[in-house]
Amino acid sequence: MTSLAPLPLASKVTVLRGLGPARAAALQEAGIDTLRDLLWNLPYRYVDRGSLRPLGSLEMRGFDAQDSGLVTVLGAIQDLRQSTTRVQRMALTEVLLADGTGTLRLLWFNQPYLGRSLKVGDRLLVFGSLFLGRHGLEMRGPQFEFMERGGDIGWVRRYLPLYRRLGPLPGRVRQKLVAEALTRAHFAEDWLPLELSKDLPDTLTALHLLHDPPDESEPQALEAGTTPAHRRLASEELFAFSLGVALRRAGRMLRKGLVVPTSPELRERLKGFLPFPLTSAQRRSFKEIVEDLTSGRVMNRLFQGDVGSGKTLVALLSMAMVAETGGQGALLVPTEVLARQHAASFRRYLGEQAGSMQLLLGGMKAAEKRAALARIASGEASYVVGTHALFQEAVTFHKLQLVVVDEQHRFGVKQREALKEKGGDPHWLVMSATPIPRSLALAVFGDLDQSVLDELPPGRQPIATRLHKPEFAERAWEQVRRELAEGHQAFVVSPSIDPSDEGKVQLRDIQAMEALLRGIFPDEAIEVVHGRLKPDDMAARMARFVAGEAKILLATTVIEVGVDVPNATVMVVDHAERFGLSQLHQLRGRVGRGTQRSHFLMISGSETERLQTLVETQDGFRIAQRDLELRGPGEFFGVKQAGLPDFQVADLVRDRALLLRCREAADRALALGLSGAQTEWLRREQARFKLAEIS
Ligand code: ADP
Ligand code: MG
DSSP: OOOOOOOTSSSBGGGGGOOOOOHHHHHHHHHHHHHHHHHHOOOOOEEESOOOOOOOGOOSSSSSSOOOOOEEEEEEEEEEEEOOTTTTEEEOOOOEOOOOEEEEEEEEEOTTHHHOOOOTTTTEEEEEEEEEEEEEEEEESOEEEESSSSSSSSSOOSEEEEEEEEEEEOOOHHHHHHHHHHEEEEEOOOSSSSHHHHOOOOOOHHHHHHSSSSSSSOHHHHHHHOOOHHHHHHHHHHHHHHHHHHHHHHHHHHHOOOOOOOHHHHHHHHHHHSSSSSOHHHHHHHHHHHHHHTSSSSOEEEEOOOOOOHHHHHHHHHHHHHTTTTOOEEESSSHHHHHHHHHHHHHHHHHHGGGGGEETTTOOOOOHHHHHHHHHTTTTTEEESSSGGGGGOOOOSEEEEEEEEEEESOHHHHHHHHHHHSSSSEEEEESSSSOOOOOHHHHHHSEEEEEEEEOOOOTTOOOOOEEEGGGGGHHHHHHHHHHHHOOOEEEEEEEOGGGGBBBBBBOOOOOHHHHHHHOOOOOEEEEOOTTTTHHHHHHHHHHHHHTTTTTEEEEEEGGSSSOOOOEEEEEEETTTGGGGGHHHHHHHTTTSSSSSEEEEEESSSSOHHHHHHHHHHHHHHHHHHHHHHOOOOOOHHSSOSSSSOOOOOOTTTTTTHHHHHHHHHHHHHHHOOOOOHHHHHHHHHGGGOOOOOOO
């Protein structure tokens, strides 16, 4: 390759040689548009080609038609034939490879161009698995390299990188494109701070090490993504991302926020809302919130705490801060059940002032809704609790100063924006009912300040947790019987079953569970709730359980969040394997809300090791971390588009410690002033990293 001008990484891949429209389209379809995309898409596997095998020594090792092992052979083309298969009319390329000890048939389907590039006499290094065909041993669609021709691969590497297959683009072509991109691409001056880059290879070297690993590489580390080369690329992504977050945050600090006035009288009035002394974690969090509200900056705070740690009370106090000083606070919750529940507890806390609270639900009758909207618009309602109905255009606020979002990840970015437009620039408090591991919280909510309730209100007992195999389910029902006999209530949770799963797996659905429960507990009042009920009906059924009229509540995960019935002391979860650990922990938080000892019983015949985590610990943050490790960030949130940045190399689970270091390094870099190389990099690359659009 001669002196071609270096290509910026943002150049289209079509500048590379040998990339016709069909192959370019295949790349494009896979999101590979630029040289950068091509180079940063790393192999997913590295095959150790091991030592070469003489053709005469090849044999099938098993009885299967396909031998499980992969082999590498070296030989010359003795015969070459192009034909079309009779049945499917596919182009068939057949090669007879010979090495002096024996021969081997190689077959390729649908790659007619191979017939043109291969010639009798070419020496090939071939790699693939063996099949037993009609004419003896053969390889179908093997990978190969020319030994002499072209000179681009002059010697044989031990590791063969494998890439995700992209339509008609053979791995060999992909490798060539990568090799060309590596020689021709221009790499900017290093912009990683020294504290991150020391001991790491530079970017170009790192890419070489990963696309064309030297023989002494550690294949496990290559595949696990833990080599220094990976660390270089991951650090770049995480540092650039952190820098973006830090800049955004700095920008927010410059925005003028509504100053909520405070006074000793106000403090006294707020104390009046407290039915019990705050825990020290609640006091600390509330203090952090008050500092934000009075600072003149716009609050954007993530408020995390385990189930039952008392977030709602702190949220109420924060809303009271603005409500008591002439503003309005809105609490946004994901379901109507939860909205009613919050409204009820707000009414309790507010006592005489409960009249200043207004509920707004999508399912309200027209007249009722009109009245609610009027009260919100006039400012008569200073506490507003509602579902996404709050986003609707018809809703106008008198003086919206604080928005509290419960269960943040169920609300999309757009909805938050919609609400933001209803008030000047209100303060945001984002409550997460599921503890989020720190690395993930930083990645998704990097721009948010954080308060954490790491302490439960006093007097809570751990919830006795057990896992029963389906054949021992009777033990769970026995416990339910005991609790009911003492006048307590019980939850039973059934997984919501996707119709596409039916028939595939043996699952007991909610109807079957209802029949079972009515058989076991014929004299008990049972209510059944699930997501397909009309809101009115659902509310009425829940109300009967809350009032203690129904003793057993059979539900899908609609009860996952918030539902507060202190008299319920036992929960049974059927098919526990269908739930994430954090979700189960969240469910567990529905019991143990009173002073009585409570029980959480899972029924499951599989994944016992994973579920055992819940038996072993009650620490929501530890459970969340394990859940994240097992299921990955997207599944952890239960939605793919949770605002996760799309890193190509960095992995939020594997690289969590690195993210924390990058975050600190970014803060330091910003405090010291960015280097020219860093500013330049940000300008070019920042758009690649999506940030949670909250502020
Ligand atoms: P979260 O929203 O964090 O899951 P809640 O705010 O619903 O938790 O509180 C759980 C329960 O604990 C509620 O019944 C609440 O009244 C009670 N609680 C909250 N704070 C305290 C406290 N400081 N002392 C005693 N009980 C508390
Ligand atoms: Mg709550």
